[in-house]
Amino acid sequence: MSCFYTLSTPRNLCSSLILNADEGARFSPPQANKNLNSGKLASSTPLFTHGTTLGIIGGLSVDATLTFLTKLVHLHGGHSIPFLLCSDPLLNKDLLSYERGHFVSATSKKSESLKLDSSSPIVQNLRNKRAFLEKSGARCIVMPCNISHCWYEQVSIGCSVPVLHMAECVAKELKEAKLKPLEAGSPLRIGVLATNPTLEAGFYQEKLKSEGFEVVLPDKATMEHTVIPATEALDRKDIEGACNLLRIALQVLLVRAVNSVILASEDMRALLPQDDPLLKRCIDPMDALARSTIKWVRSRSSGDNT
Known part of the structure; x- marks a missing residue:
């Protein structure tokens, strides 16, 4: 099995490197890791030494990961950012299979535990990628994938660099927005719409x-009659049906x-669609993660002389 890595530097916007991996996603470098500019490096030598190098672990799909990269470039004014990107089709497949295989009610008292232990293939895969990025010179690691955050603690434990948490980025931005309740005397309420594993x-x-918000989740009926069927419709390529069901779920919240x-x-x-009025009431966590990532890049840039 091979994984595709994109390496980006300020001088070279997009270069690529193929690294071999066994079934446990343990990486072995090619005959030698190659510096993008000058030949061989010892396997212990970081690929990057930039103080703002990002390490990105792809998630459910390549499209979602590329969307995140596009957001980064846009927020950074079109300027290049040094990054290493892990995009592994095996991980994509495993995450998707895990998500689709757990259609249990988010409000059921007897719902099964969705936590995987540290020996599971998904967790090991994510941890190995995190370790590879860390050793390759990443100074900050992000996972632009909701489902991957189910194992954030297991993936980030022992990491020597920051691993940004998507939900934490969202919560902090909402806190800073100083919102007011829609009903006088009521707490600030934020809805969360997601598939069952994430909820x-x-x-x-x-x-x-932790930031003082009251969280509103879809009830059992909404999950069973709109959210789950919307996901199933999407798998059948019934985009119109999935979109209509999603609108109903949003309106219920x-x-x-x-x-x-x-x-x-x-x-x-x-x-x-981008012009859908319902989107104005929605928050895309990937936007918050991208903004937090750029804040980190800019906070480090003044001290990065490499």
């Missing part, structure tokens, strides 16, 4: 509550006096 993992609920709805699903966010 069951609870990391959005945890981060939002909005009538519960939420200020905004976090669309914590790459598939769901891509369904609605």
Whole structure:
């Protein structure tokens, strides 16, 4: 199995390198890691030495990862950012299979635990990629994928560089926005719409509550009659049907006096047209992650003389 890596430097916007990996996603460099400009490096030598190098672990799809990169470039004024990107088709497939295989009710008291232990293939794959990026010179690591954050703690533990948390980025931005409740005397309510594994993992609920928000989730009926069928329709390529079901799910949350709805699903966010009025009430977590990433880049740039 091979994984595709994109290496970007200020002088070379996009170069690529193929690294071999075994079934456990443990990487072995080609005959020698190659510096983008000058030949061989010892396997222990970082690929990058830039103080602002990003390490990016791709998620459910290449399209979603490329969307995140596009957001970074746009927010950075079109300027190049040094980054290393891991895009592994095996991980994409495993994450998608895991997400689709857990259609349990987000509100069920007897719902099964969706946490995987540290020995599971998905967790090991994510941890190995994180370790590779860290050793290759990444000074900050991001995962532009909601489902990957189900194992954020297991992936980030022991990492020597920051690993940004998508839900934390969203919660902090909402706090800084100084929103006011839609109903006088009521708490600030934020809705979260996602597939079951993301809701069951609870990391959005945890981060939002830590910032003082009341979290509103889809009830059992909404999950069973709109969210799950929308995902199934999307798998059948019934885009119109999936879009209509998503609109219903959003409206159900909005009538519960939420200020905004976090669309914590790459598939769901891509369904609605850009001019859809419902999108004005929605938050794309990938936007918040991209903005936080650029803030980190800019905070480091003044001290980066490499």
